[in-house]
Amino acid sequence: MGVLWEPTLDAEAAHWRDLARKVATERFAPLAEELDREQRYPHEHVATFVETGLSGMLVPSEFGGTGLTMTAICAVVEEVSAACASTGAILAAHALGAVPLLLAGTDEQKRDILGPLRAGAAISFALTEEGAGSDAAALRARAEPDGEGYRLYGEKIYIGNGGISTRYVVFAKTDPAAGARGITAFIVPAGAEGAVVDRVEDKMGIRGTRTSNLRLDGVRVAKSDVLGQVGRGLKLALRTLDLGRVTVAAQGLGIASAAYRLAAAEAVRRETFGRPLIENQGIGFRLADVAVELSAARMLTYQAAGAYDAGQPVSMPGARAKLYTSEVAHRAVDLAVQVFGGAGFCKPCPAERLYRDQRVLEIYEGSSEIQRLVLSRAIATEVAQG
Numbered sequence: 001m002g003v004l005w006e007p008t009l010d011a012e013a014a015h016w017r018d019l020a021r022k023v024a025t026e027r028f029a030p031l032a033e034e035l036d037r038e039q040r041y042p043h044e045h046v047a048t049f050v051e052t053g054l055s056g057m058l059v060p061s062e063f064g065g066t067g068l069t070m071t072a073i074c075a076v077v078e079e080v081s082a083a084c085a086s087t088g089a090i091l092a093a094h095a096l097g098a099v100p101l102l103l104a105g106t107d108e109q110k111r112d113i114l115g116p117l118r119a120g121a122a123i124s125f126a127l128t129e130e131g132a133g134s135d136a137a138a139l140r141a142r143a144e145p146d147g148e149g150y151r152l153y154g155e156k157i158y159i160g161n162g163g164i165s166t167r168y169v170v171f172a173k174t175d176p177a178a179g180a181r182g183i184t185a186f187i188v189p190a191g192a193e194g195a196v197v198d199r200v201e202d203k204m205g206i207r208g209t210r211t212s213n214l215r216l217d218g219v220r221v222a223k224s225d226v227l228g229q230v231g232r233g234l235k236l237a238l239r240t241l242d243l244g245r246v247t248v249a250a251q252g253l254g255i256a257s258a259a260y261r262l263a264a265a266e267a268v269r270r271e272t273f274g275r276p277l278i279e280n281q282g283i284g285f286r287l288a289d290v291a292v293e294l295s296a297a298r299m300l301t302y303q304a305a306g307a308y309d310a311g312q313p314v315s316m317p318g319a320r321a322k323l324y325t326s327e328v329a330h331r332a333v334d335l336a337v338q339v340f341g342g343a344g345f346c347k348p349c350p351a352e353r354l355y356r357d358q359r360v361l362e363i364y365e366g367s368s369e370i371q372r373l374v375l376s377r378a379i380a381t382e383v384a385q386g
């Protein structure tokens with residue numbers, strides 16, 4: 001038994017975790033600094049996902065995927081994120097592209113779209129707009145009826161894998177007067193006329209990932225491109241995010257454990273005033289706190305993943321895991337920078353990169369404030385129900 005709590009994985013999940021650890025150490029870690037410095041998307045890592053079976057992880061084998069459990073996916077995302085946070089985020093996004101299809105796709109949509117994910121294709125989730133991030137129901141993109149289909153107008157922003165994905169799941173209003181019940185999801189092929197990516201974000205962290213806008217200048221979609229029911233798009237988006245939060249938590253575990261390991265090794269190695277840093281309680285006790293918090297974060301995350309694998313609701317466990325783990329990761333990277341002192345503030349210290357990579361975990365897929373909102377509303381409901 002080590003200081004950090006480790007989940008007990010079944011043989012299959014343990015196999016995927018070990019494979020991910022090997023691949024991440026040998027191929028992803030060595031490029032992490034370069035991807036960050038050059039803000040370069042690692043196409044070669046996607047080729048590695050395909051070669052090793054890490055692509056199409058959430059896609060059931062009947063649709064040509066690897067068909068991993070959520071527990072195994074979390075173990076993989078944790079390992080990869082510890083080696084390279086950008087690659088962990090890309091892998092999580094690849095897995096999540098399948099979710100709206102799995103939740104709401106017709107058999108034909110699943111057959112056509114999920115199979116290529118195993119071959120490395122990505123699907124982007126395009127919900128956020130300039131005036132609609134946390135408040136997704138306020139989105140203004142619209143889908144106007146056009147013959148047998150629709151035309152889409154508007155602009156989506158901060159789209160993960162934008163410009164790289166082969167398809168986008170776009171959320172737009174089919175009935176603006178109906179508010180949250182007037183939103184519908186559409187599958188938009190990357191090459192569709194009027195679907196334009198013309199801005200790539202210059203980011204603080206996870207700089208190896210690609211984040212862009214998606215302009216919708218009258219993009220024509222057929223009725224068969226509607227995903228799920230007309231008017232039920234927001235519900236689909238929120239259910240997708242419920243699951244996404246579990247993999248964000250797994251990214252947080254990877255970043256936190258990498259920061260913890262760096263900080264612990266440095267605190268033992270570095271001497272000031274004639275003794276190792278760790279012998280000063282100001283440092284040693286903070287490390288102890290992070291070790292306990294990281295263990296607790298792992299318990300929450302693997303509990304959420306296990307809930308999904310058992311067919312149970314994942315909304316509450318996912319919110320708990322994402323909120324806690326992303327904030328534990330914050331404390332872990334902060335400690336790592338502090339332990340390295342001046343070196344921690346300068347490139348290419350890995351603690352400096354982790355410090356920037358961590359920050360987005362508290363923002364995307366529902367910020368920390370939104371997780372607290374979800375949880376506090378659930379508390380109020382529970383109290384009202386007695």
Ligand SMILES: Cc1cc2nc3c(=O)[nH]c(=O)nc-3n(C[C@H](O)[C@H](O)[C@H](O)COP(=O)(O)OP(=O)(O)OC[C@H]3O[C@@H](n4cnc5c(N)ncnc54)[C@H](O)[C@@H]3O)c2cc1C
Pocket residue numbers: 124125126127128130131132133134135157158159160161203211360363364365366367368369370373
């Ligand atoms: C790198 C990156 C990748 C992303 N990938 C995607 C993607 O693939 N697809 C996609 O659709 N979106 C994506 N996003 C968007 C992301 O989900 C949003 O940025 C996020 O939901 C926050 O929305 P916002 O930026 O509009 O902030 P706002 O909603 O404007 O919020 C601003 C601040 O106010 C706080 N706040 C808002 N409402 C409340 C409240 N009621 N109470 C207290 N505080 C509140 C928020 O927590 C936040 O701190 C990505 C973002 C980033 C940075």
